[in-house]
Amino acid sequence: METHPDVHKLKLHPGESVFGWLMLLFSLFAFYQSYQIAGFSSLSSPGSLPMAASAIMVLAACMVVVGNFSRPPPDEGGLKVFLAQVFPYTVAVFCGLILLFAVMLNSLGFILTAFLFLFSSMWFLQKRGVIPALLLALVSIVLVYIVFRLVFQVVLPEGIVPERDIMAAIGRFFKGSTP
């Protein structure tokens, strides 16, 4: 049941102590904000639970920061090591892609955005050329569309692809072909 017994001997990860300090700062800010809600006016005020939670966060964050002092420092190399071990460029690229997705979703519509997202991310990860990624993305988007729109009936922004007209046309086609 003991937690990691040697936690104090573990080498710090690059950026870990900075993260500890950031969390402490954030907790202090949260505590100040909680105090702003109702101050110490009463124990049952709307601010009481936020204040208690943020006070505990401040305490715990302090313990983490103090604990970090007694641990061996991380591998040398500063930012370079941090980027390699904790935040490699692939992670940054994917965060960027999700950001782009959120920005483009309402104007381009779901199908196009999702297709571009799948295509670019698969192409980027597979490194096997454009055609396989394109095919895979096409197959995936058809499957995803069937699952989302037809099985789960999730409403998604239509954007510039006249999705409803296409579906209606397909529906007419099938109706027309059956006698």
Add this chain to the structure above:
Amino acid sequence: MDALNYFLMTWLDPQLLLLTALGTMAGIYIGAIPGLSVTMAVSILISFTFSWEVNDALALMVGIYMGGVYGGSRTAILLNIPGAPSAIATAMDGYPMAQKGEAGNAIGLSTVMSVIGGFLGIFVLAVGAPFVSEFALTFQPRDYLLLAVMGILLVGSLSGESLAKGVFAGALGVLIGTVGLDPLTAEERFTFGITELWNGISPVAVMIGLFGVSEALNQLHYLNVKAVTQNVTKIIPSWKDVKKYLPLSLQTSGIGVVIGALPGTGGDIAALMAYDHAKRVTKNPEVPFGKGAKEGLVGAETANNAAVGGAYIPMLTLGIPGDAVTAVFIGALFIHGLNPGPLLLVEKPEMFWFTVGNLTLANCFLLIFGLTGIKVFTKIVELPKATLIPLILLLSIVGAYAINNSVADIWWMLGFGVLGYVMKHYGYQVGPVILGVILSRLMDDNWRRAIISDQESIPMLFANLFKSPLSVVLFLAVVFLLLSQTPVWGWLKGLLGRRRNAT
């Protein structure tokens, strides 16, 4: 009689039957594929099944839960990678068995044992929950508060690197849960004048971020890990084996149910403790533990599936989740307008018996799917990460968006995804965060009820607390949990030890 009717609902309705079967099968794969987890799948499914009938949605999710807890064992045995945290103990003896060419045998045995454990857990749920629920009607608000604190502390202290980090994560979750208008006074909390924040941060977006996006980003580190293929032959276990391990399996199932029923502890801890128990009671194993002992496999696999039934007890009767997965489940129940708590069994007995029937059915499907389709399985698990990760992320984005049709939820999801990713790297667990988010409202309401009924006085609160045996037990449990993780405990133990030595 009514209970039986509700119990058989899933069994007799073809649509519900199909959904449960589908869920169980999907769950096995989700649990098995490293990088996909039940928590992730259920978080995403909450928003997809938002518009469904509640029974349909629950049938699917229950299947996924049951299948997923078991599915982790497959990859633990075949690849030595536990597909889910509850399969960590399974890998210890399952993988050595596979190395010796007994992968089929190990999979078959773990399937049968999972099903036995599952049934025992469901049985305890069906028999025990009505009692717990009746007992829970006498709970005071402070008891709920203490139970919630206990749950967060348990998750925080057992799963992370250190108690401080676990407590931090839990408190952060509680804080996130308070954002928005205060439900009692409509006062703004952390809204910074932005009206969009009045409804708070969508818990589903937080869940998908923490469990979906952060895990997908994490998997980017393991793009080039090659899968090892095992030769899997006969998987139906021999009757002799099943009979031999039945007594042990009942004991370890018992451990699983109890651990699962404790708020805050779930299948992963149950499996480890049951493994430990199996190791202690097996005097002369045929094969040493850690080298492919079937007893180890039996212990771990019965316990983690038994914990499912156990975890449902506090979830349905108290509204307090047993672990991260059940926390997500509570989120799902809220969204469908159900309020898990002591009144659920009184007001909506159909919901309870429906769930029990559903779990039982899922467990039956588990036996069927667990012993078949292994050839297809080995192919699907080898799905390349380069295809898998973009798809998980797309599902996550759509899931976050669909809950309120709002792009803002994608931002939240991304933010929490990155936060969760960094937190995991630095040894903070994300489980307590989600437990905090889900329990925040319950804690807020009950704290204020408790302190108002005690006339806003802390001494009075404690005076009344010590009048109730239940509150005292819960309070001592919380104090013990805190002390046992701090240097004070070691110091106390040392002191006691010295005194004992002196006498």
